Amino acid sequence: DRGDRYSQYKVAQLYRTGKSGVQDTIKAVEYYKLAAQQGHPEAQVMIGFMYAEGEGVQQNYKRAAKWYLKALKQEYVLAFTYLGVLYFDGKGVPRNYEKALQLFVKAAERGAADAQNYLGKMYQESKGVGRDYEQAVKWYTKAAEQGFAVAQHNLGLMYLQGKGLTKNYEEAVKWFRQGAEGGYAQAQYNLGTAYELGFGVPTQDLKAAVQWYTLAANQGDTHAQ
Numbered sequence: 001d002r003g004d005r006y007s008q009y010k011v012a013q014l015y016r017t018g019k020s021g022v023q024d025t026i027k028a029v030e031y032y033k034l035a036a037q038q039g040h041p042e043a044q045v046m047i048g049f050m051y052a053e054g055e056g057v058q059q060n061y062k063r064a065a066k067w068y069l070k071a072l073k074q075e076y077v078l079a080f081t082y083l084g085v086l087y088f089d090g091k092g093v094p095r096n097y098e099k100a101l102q103l104f105v106k107a108a109e110r111g112a113a114d115a116q117n118y119l120g121k122m123y124q125e126s127k128g129v130g131r132d133y134e135q136a137v138k139w140y141t142k143a144a145e146q147g148f149a150v151a152q153h154n155l156g157l158m159y160l161q162g163k164g165l166t167k168n169y170e171e172a173v174k175w176f177r178q179g180a181e182g183g184y185a186q187a188q189y190n191l192g193t194a195y196e197l198g199f200g201v202p203t204q205d206l207k208a209a210v211q212w213y214t215l216a217a218n219q220g221d222t223h224a225q
Contacts, residue, residue, distance in 0.1 A: 008035035009043045016046075016055075025056030036067060041076035044068070048082060052091075061092025072103075080107035081115040088118065088127075097128025108139065116143035117151040124154075124163070133164030144175060149182030156190065169200030180212060188216035189224040 012031035014020035029050050035043035048067030051060045065086050071079035084103030087096045107115035120139035123132045137158050143151030156175035159168045173194045179187030192212035198204030216224035
């Protein structure tokens with residue numbers, strides 16, 4: 001209440017997560033804004049995130065972009081990734097794969113796993129850069145080795161399809177399993193498929209397939225359902 005921006009940010013975090021015993025996203029936004037207006041970069045990113053997700057405020061991608069840009073000017077790594085996502089999706093800013101690529105590269109080179117995964121996706125899908133499966137594998141691997149579940153799944157797909165590396169069902173299943181254990185529904189679905197069809201696993205196991213399909217289905221994965 002005396003204006004300390006670090007305390008304001010921490011209070012916002014407690015309200016957002018409910019770890020204080022009370023979850024209140026509107027209060028979280030209030031305190032994030034107080035800290036963000038004083039130049040706290042994490043708070044600037046979080047208020048941007050709240051606008052992007054519509055948590056505690058009406059969804060507004062333009063305002064999200066504005067706050068991400070403020071944090072980016074302070075070289076806060078997460079801001080590069082989040083603003084890159086807006087350019088990648090064309091939300092709040094005109095879609096621009098080249099700008100997204102530049103932002104992801106800056107974040108990825110500083111070790112941001114989500115940015116590394118996006119870079120892999122851009123090389124795989126030829127968005128803003130020429131298609132290059134080997135580069136896609138390189139960036140997916142960096143993110144996967146940090147435990148980023150989406151990248152673990154994506155790397156598993158590259159092994160499954162033999163893109164950018166030699167096809168290897170055992171390696172595919174290894175990465176699907178890691179992504180599945182990390183809670184990523186698509187990885188759970190693909191691991192279930194491996195058990196159902198018996199590829200990359202010691203033996204076909206329909207009970208294991210049902211278990212993984214169920215986990216994915218409970219998250220809304222329609223293929224698993």
